[in-house]
Amino acid sequence: MRKYPFYLFVIIGLLVLLIFFVVYPLRGKREEDIYRGKAEAMVAEQIQARGVKDEKVLQAMGKVPRHRFVPENLIPHAYEDNPLPIGFGQTISQPYIVALMTELLNPEGSDRVLEVGTGSAYQAAVLSEIVDEVYTIEIFEELGTSAKERLEDLGYDNVKVKIADGYYGWPEYAPFDAIIVTCAASHIPPPLIQQLSEGGKMCIPVGSVFWAQNLMLVEKKNGKIVSRNILPVRFVPMLGEH
Template sequence: MVRLFSSFFRRTADPGIRAAELGAPEPAAGGGERQACPFAAQRERMVREQILQRGIRDPRVLEAMRKVPRHLFVPPELQDRAYRDCPLPIGYGQTISQPYIVAFMTEAARLTPESVVLEIGTGSGYQAAILAELARQVYSLERLSPLAARAQQTLAALGYRNVEVRQGDGYQGWPEHAPYDAILVTAAPPTLPMLLLDQLAVGGRLVVPVGESQGSQSLLILHKTPEGVVQKGAFPVQFVPMV
């Protein structure tokens, strides 16, 4: 889960990667409350001002960000802040990533309706819900049992039947369902976890922040080809550590 994105992204030669600044998360709107104000209006403003203006263009990603009720993935006392351009605490020293970084990482994964995705770091379940809007199946690992249980409950209450959450060690991945078309990691390991690359399908993408400390992390976008792994981007970021 991202604590804070400092600096800014620089445009790369890869057309799927958009340049932009990072901000922080806003309050999300509830499942069936998509039509209800003020959250629907806040979500639309979030997409328009935080995501579109920073270069995210995939229409499926934009629609998912408009649809998923982000405020239901934050503590009740923070719902009025759920759509702000910043991360928010969700307990146990963890955070929900800012909306822009969720959209950026999702777009970078290049998902199709048939994709099978592994997420490392479920947190509140918000990123998993966004992925579930775009992919056929999402498997999500969370180290902290209370967060895993709460996320599974929230996702189930919102009707996401294509997400499975499990408490477990993200470094080991989830080999039973490999290979994955995309793997997203929402906490920063000190070095690239090779077991996750092993579980990535040829043609798939691994989106992962890597770095020993929050001052020296880079978000890597890695594309696995028949000839090997090609790096599509590396951007300065600041995530909570992966433990």
């Protein structure tokens, strides 16, 4: 059997170490860079271009790794301009809708926000980049459990997840400065309106799971409730008017 010189083994060993410690992490880094690039493009082309201006929201949308919140087979589509299915008949909303709903709530750093319908927890993660406390409730156990794990993995430690019927809100932590409901319902649960603080805002999509026909922004001012119907797109009712 032919003998190989010792230094050959050393060189191969060093090369393996180099690949393991330098090239491999760089590869991961490059992957992260690719997703960061995609997130930046998403913010510029889908969100800013449609008129979302709040810097905090734009930054949060650029920072949260959306690809970590979608099913594995849909990772290549994570930053595309559409909602994605996450199972149980639920979806992760289109990035623009997430940004718009967040902007409508006008969240401040010290705010306490309640989310009803955690889903994949993407909306909760975006909120947690902006406010101190996020409380999120998911009714479907499987979704709630995986959302909880995902948030822990990603280090979002200012989000509390509860698996329960969101209809009754989370009275222990009420009132909330903002409430975001991410699932369409036949009516707005009265307990949620009660748990909204004075001056607080609540945002709810109206429509099917795939497409918010419009958004409802409910505000409590001087104990009175006023709601706004917000169309995510420009509506010009008459032909010929621009």
